[in-house]
Amino acid sequence: SQQGEEDPQALSIQEGENATMNCSYKTSINNLQWYRQNSGRGLVHLILIRSNEREKHSGRLRVTLDTSKKSSSLLITASRAADTASYFCATDPKNTGNQFYFGTGTSLTVIP
Amino acid sequence: DTGVSQDPRHKITKRGQNVTFRCDPISEHNRLYWYRQTLGQGPEFLTYFQNEAQLEKSRLLSDRFSAERPKGSFSTLEIQRTEQGDSAMYLCASEAGGAGTEAFFGQGTRLTVV
Numbered sequence: 001s002q003q004g005e006e007d008p009q010a011l012s013i014q015e016g017e018n019a020t021m022n023c024s025y026k027t028s029i030n031n032l033q034w035y036r037q038n039s040g041r042g043l044v045h046l047i048l049i050r051s052n053e054r055e056k057h058s059g060r061l062r063v064t065l066d067t068s069k070k071s072s073s074l075l076i077t078a079s080r081a082a083d084t085a086s087y088f089c090a091t092d093p094k095n096t097g098n099q100f101y102f103g104t105g106t107s108l109t110v111i112p
Numbered sequence: 113d114t115g116v117s118q119d120p121r122h123k124i125t126k127r128g129q130n131v132t133f134r135c136d137p138i139s140e141h142n143r144l145y146w147y148r149q150t151l152g153q154g155p156e157f158l159t160y161f162q163n164e165a166q167l168e169k170s171r172l173l174s175d176r177f178s179a180e181r182p183k184g185s186f187s188t189l190e191i192q193r194t195e196q197g198d199s200a201m202y203l204c205a206s207e208a209g210g211a212g213t214e215a216f217f218g219q220g221t222r223l224t225v226v
Contacts, residue, residue, distance in 0.1 A: 031212050042203060042219035050212045088154050097168050102154030
């Protein structure tokens with residue numbers, strides 16, 4: 001499978017703490033995207049990081065990419081209750097056509 | 113609202129009936145994707161369009177499934193003779209195309225087959 005795999009599967013933290021979730025994948029990629037999904041809703045795009053980039057920031061979000069380890073991490077700083085959601089990474093593998101591969105996600109709960 | 117729009121948001125149908133979902137992508141996005149997501153899982157790829165051409169289809173897309181994008185704008189996904197196993201969230205995404213562009217998803221259509 002070329003799926004990204006998120007780790008941990010579930011994470012529970014107190015409001016104000018930082019949350020880190022990881023994504024590992026198996027093949028070389030063009031880019032990797034992180035999405036958030038609230039229960040029963042669609043996917044909200046968070047950040048895209050290209051294979052030649054190592055780190056990107058967007059507000060309270062920080063994404064890193066290590067292509068040598070085939071892994072990425074998403075850090076949410078100063079978490080809020082509204083950050084409670086599932087988070088998915090989606091990889092765009094090289095030489096495999098035009099589709100993204102998702103993992104099973106990390107379920108984040110931020111306790112007020 | 114200039115995001116990806118999907119209709120309907122919810123659909124309940126009896127087994128054996130046909131259903132059709134619609135996706136309106138972001139204007140001028142030439143790439144359009146359909147994904148399916150079941151409870152507790154990540155989205156799984158179904159099919160991909162570049163303008164009006166359907167360029168890729170997953171093995172998940174059985175012969176009961178058909179997708180079209182007749183004018184390279186909106187797309188429809190039809191499921192014939194629905195089965196209980198078709199119950200899922202059907203997600204549509206669009207992308208401008210080119211290297212490293214983001215894919216934006218709609219709110220999805222939740223299908224329940226009873």
